[in-house]
Amino acid sequence: MLTLVRAVIGRDLRLAMRRQADIVSALFFFIIVVSLFPLGIGPEPDLLRKLAPGVLWVAALLATMLSLPRLFADDHRDGTLEQLALAPQPLGLVVLGKVLAHWLVSGLPLALLAPVLGLQFDLDSEALWVLTGALLIGTPALSGIGAIGAALTLGVRGGGVLLSLLVLPLYIPVLIFGAGAVDATVTGMGPQAHLSLLGALALGGLFFAPWATAAALRIALE
Amino acid sequence: MSNRLINWFKYASPQSFYPLAGKLIPWFWALAAVFGIAGLYIGFLVAPIDAQQGEGYRIIFLHVPTSWMSMFIYLVMAFWAGLGLAFNTRLSGMMAQALAPTGALMAFLSLWTGALWGKPMWGTWWVWDARLTSELILLFLYIGFIALQAAIDDPRRADKAGAILALVGVVNIPIIYFSVKWWNTLHQGASVSLTKAPSMAQTMLWGMLLCALACWMYSIAVALMRARSIMLERERHTEWVRALLDPQPAGKE
Numbered sequence: 224m225l226t227l228v229r230a231v232i233g234r235d236l237r238l239a240m241r242r243q244a245d246i247v248s249a250l251f252f253f254i255i256v257v258s259l260f261p262l263g264i265g266p267e268p269d270l271l272r273k274l275a276p277g278v279l280w281v282a283a284l285l286a287t288m289l290s291l292p293r294l295f296a297d298d299h300r301d302g303t304l305e306q307l308a309l310a311p312q313p314l315g316l317v318v319l320g321k322v323l324a325h326w327l328v329s330g331l332p333l334a335l336l337a338p339v340l341g342l343q344f345d346l347d348s349e350a351l352w353v354l355t356g357a358l359l360i361g362t363p364a365l366s367g368i369g370a371i372g373a374a375l376t377l378g379v380r381g382g383g384v385l386l387s388l389l390v391l392p393l394y395i396p397v398l399i400f401g402a403g404a405v406d407a408t409v410t411g412m413g414p415q416a417h418l419s420l421l422g423a424l425a426l427g428g429l430f431f432a433p434w435a436t437a438a439a440l441r442i443a444l445e
Numbered sequence: 446m447s448n449r450l451i452n453w454f455k456y457a458s459p460q461s462f463y464p465l466a467g468k469l470i471p472w473f474w475a476l477a478a479v480f481g482i483a484g485l486y487i488g489f490l491v492a493p494i495d496a497q498q499g500e501g502y503r504i505i506f507l508h509v510p511t512s513w514m515s516m517f518i519y520l521v522m523a524f525w526a527g528l529g530l531a532f533n534t535r536l537s538g539m540m541a542q543a544l545a546p547t548g549a550l551m552a553f554l555s556l557w558t559g560a561l562w563g564k565p566m567w568g569t570w571w572v573w574d575a576r577l578t579s580e581l582i583l584l585f586l587y588i589g590f591i592a593l594q595a596a597i598d599d600p601r602r603a604d605k606a607g608a609i610l611a612l613v614g615v616v617n618i619p620i621i622y623f624s625v626k627w628w629n630t631l632h633q634g635a636s637v638s639l640t641k642a643p644s645m646a647q648t649m650l651w652g653m654l655l656c657a658l659a660c661w662m663y664s665i666a667v668a669l670m671r672a673r674s675i676m677l678e679r680e681r682h683t684e685w686v687r688a689l690l691d692p693q694p695a696g697k698e
Contacts (some may be wrong), residue, residue: 376596445602
């Protein structure tokens with residue numbers, strides 16, 4: 224079973240590496256959105272420090288969502304998805320592999336890039352560490368929940384906008400605890416509680432979301 | 446033994462449910478009117494003026510029932526959705542689809558009346574209170590469900606996709622509610638407390654319960670009416686719909 228997951232991850236990563244522009248454009252979207260906020264709000268460091276966790280997390284949410292429609296669309300178009308659904312292995316595991324691959328090319332780079340952007344918002348080093356950690360823990364949940372939305376909107380009219388309507392309300396708990404962890408560090412309360420809850424969300428999301436996604440994919444393939 | 450039991454599965458087919466719903470709808474409308482008039486009469490004329498809030502509190506006779514309904518309808522919708530996925534019945538999907546707009550309307554009314562109440566009482570239209578925020582998110586979930594169903598042309602696929610979304614939403618509602626609650630207690634002091642409301646006078650409670658019953662009856666009636674239209678639309682290729690809409694097809698030859 225693990226070989227299947229690993230094979231799917233390897234295949235998706237290879238495909239992603241052949242189209243690096245997609246990864247880079249999502250990353251630059253993240254950078255640009257984050258940089259727009261100081262321009263809109265003003266350059267006062269105190270205000271920016273207060274806003275930084277929320278701004279970085281909302282931008283991460285949007286950047287993750289940007290790459291979701293492509294999660295299944297290409298495989299659906301060339302028929303690979305039908306073959307995967309016909310395979311003897313459970314479709315849920317295939318989805319898990321695709322979700323993990325999506326996280327590796329979208330969530331992980333975001334988390335690694337976030338401290339640099341956090342510097343622009345005058346966060347101290349401890350808050351930067353927590354920000355990176357929270358993004359590392361929280362973004363797998365985003366990929367997992369997003370996969371459900373991507374499967375439900377597969378091949379549907381106006382799929383991109385619809386996807387954001389379906390997925391963003393479900394992202395709210397991740398946003399609250401993710402931004403809350405950084406916020407709690409800045410105010411000196413300690414981020415442990417938030418990070419634990421974020422970890423629970425990520426584990427729960429990675430465990431349950433693939434099955435819901437698999438059910439949605441089977442409906443889309445009917 | 447079998448003739449003592451009602452065969453519930455008989456009414457799982459649109460053909461037999463359509464006339465039944467038609468017969469039930471006037472009753473639910475009548476009950477909605479009776480309960481509504483009684484509830485509003487008690488609410489506006491019998492219930493005393495609140496000592497702290499004055500006349501403005503009377504909006505709770507609409508606000509509380511709509512809030513209850515908005516939450517309850519989502520559960521009912523998810524129940525029908527789960528039933529539809531499990532038994533593959535056509536009617537379940539139609540019921541879920543018929544309930545969604547009413548649920549969204551209730552959520553919207555609840556937010557709107559809440560804002561109207563909040564302005565004189567709290568001095569502001571909106572606070573980021575845990576309950577208000579989760580009600581807003583509930584409205585978003587309804588909108589997402591409606592949008593997904595509207596975007597898929599094939600009704601069978603729309604039903605199933607909507608069902609999965611409704612079930613995912615139901616699992617998420619407690620998570621969202623508690624996360625919003627904890628977020629709220631971290632960020633904002635208890636400037637506004639909804640929980641410490643003064644205990645209600647008996648007549649106020651009666652008025653509210655009657656209004657809640659009226660909202661129930663209204664929701665059932667409207668959902669059944671909408672389900673009937675959906676049935677006709679989806680089953681228009683079948684014999685029984687043709688016979689229903691055009692009583693003498695043979696005479697036109």
